[in-house]
Amino acid sequence: MVLPVYNAEEYITDCLDSILAQTYPYWKAYCINDGSKDNTASILDDYAKKDARIRVFHTPNAGAASARNFALNKIEDEEWISFIDADDYIGPSMYESIFKAIGNEHIDYVRLFSRRTPQRYNPQAVNSDESKNVNYKIVTREEYFVNESVGGYTHSLFVKKGIVDDHQVSFPEKMVMLEDQAFSIACATHAKKILILDQPRNYFYYSGNESSITRTSKDTSDDIIRCINIVYKAFLATGSTAIINDYFYSKYLPVKLDSLYSKRLHYRHIKLTERLLPEIKLRIGRLSFKTKIKYIIVKIFRLI
Structure with missing residues (x-):
């Protein structure tokens, strides 16, 4: 131990x-x-x-x-x-x-x-x-x-x-x-x-x-994003569609994003959100919440 x-x-x-x-x-x-x-x-x-x-x-x-x-x-x-x-x-x-x-x-x-x-x-x-x-x-x-x-x-x-x-x-x-x-x-x-x-x-x-x-410690915005990234890559490596869709996007990611955006974010996270908002409204405004979450997280990984 x-x-x-x-x-x-x-x-x-x-x-x-x-x-x-x-x-x-x-x-x-x-x-x-x-x-x-x-x-x-x-x-x-x-x-x-x-x-x-x-x-x-x-x-x-x-x-x-x-x-x-x-x-x-x-x-x-x-x-x-x-x-x-x-x-x-x-x-x-x-x-x-x-x-x-x-x-x-x-x-x-x-x-x-x-x-x-x-x-x-x-x-x-x-x-x-x-x-x-x-x-x-x-x-x-x-x-x-x-x-x-x-x-x-x-x-x-x-x-x-x-x-x-x-x-x-x-x-x-x-x-x-x-x-x-x-x-x-x-x-x-x-x-x-x-x-x-x-x-x-x-x-x-x-x-x-x-x-x-x-x-005494609180989750930081940076740590939440790092954790999402590590977990996301680990799930991708499994090649399991069930794990990625039914756990990561449906359960894990919404909780983490809710925690992330309920905090006082660093300026770069705020700018990242501002950069995504017009694109989200233009391209996925009518899609389901699950699909929006998937789109947002892919963009986060590409832009950070």
């Missing part, structure tokens, strides 16, 4: 304790201390001394995407990769449940679910029979994108290392936000069989950390 850490002295022990409590013993945690200025480094080093499965690397601060890419390059002999954030924690049977569900199936990608909680880590509270019940289904890549709830956070995926290596998937380091979505969706486009594991009690997102990057 990959664990980027920055100034997390208040929460990192909860996270690491939940990892050490796993009923599945064959794991390794790659902890990347991303230039923390608090006591995070010494806490990580102490845990690494106690358990050899915890591997700690100290790097200059470069952001979560860079830290995750650093870890991916350090992982050599692992078959599966998962991600966890420093202020989150996992149920004791999380990995046992995943491998139990995978069984002998040739799974490439596992879609996980999480539960948002205001509670700090409590071993007794998360050690529930509910988390041991394995509820899952297996779908094809096309079925996943067209019919299912597509994950976008790194903690929502459990992916074969071969997919990351063979297709050179990495986190886009220029992006402040949405880099996890770009990575997760790109990985899923290369999966043939996907397992959807509906067990939110196995991963807990701690909502009490007001300093978490997911709470």
